[in-house]
Amino acid sequence: VQLVESGGGEVHTGESLRLSCVTSGFPFADYRMTWYRQAPGREREVVAGISTTGESAETGASTIYVESVKGRFIIFRDNARSTLYLQMDNLQPDDTALYYCHTNFQGARGRGTQVTVSS
Numbered sequence: 001v002q003l004v005e006s007g008g009g010e011v012h013t014g015e016s017l018r019l020s021c022v023t024s025g026f027p028f029a030d031y032r033m034t035w036y037r038q039a040p041g042r043e044r045e046v047v048a049g050i051s052t053t054g055e056s057a058e059t060g061a062s063t064i065y066v067e068s069v070k071g072r073f074i075i076f077r078d079n080a081r082s083t084l085y086l087q088m089d090n091l092q093p094d095d096t097a098l099y100y101c102h103t104n105f106q107g108a109r110g111r112g113t114q115v116t117v118s119s
Helices: none
Strands: 002-006 009-012 017-024 033-038 045-050 063-065 073-078 083-088 097-103 113-118
Touching (some): 002 097, 017 033, 033 083
Antiparallel strands (some): 002 017, 033 045, 045 063, 097 113
């Protein structure tokens, strides 16, 4: 099982980044996926989660977000590419953290990609 994140970087307030999490070794389409982040001195927090597409036949996959990123971040998945994404717009300094993706399959997670937002 592998999860490899990419797309992080150093940006200024208000700019955007798109994170990717390329996965392999498990049936990606059958598992809910989550983006977490952890900043120095702060607890890990769930940023966004997405269900499997099949959980909602009418609307597709359902999503959840931590309140602080609602309206700015979008989580989505490409099951054909076994890849999870996080589109992050209007980034703020408080978004600075190590971001990593997680699956309930064996509790696997990637090593993360660093996002740094300066004012």
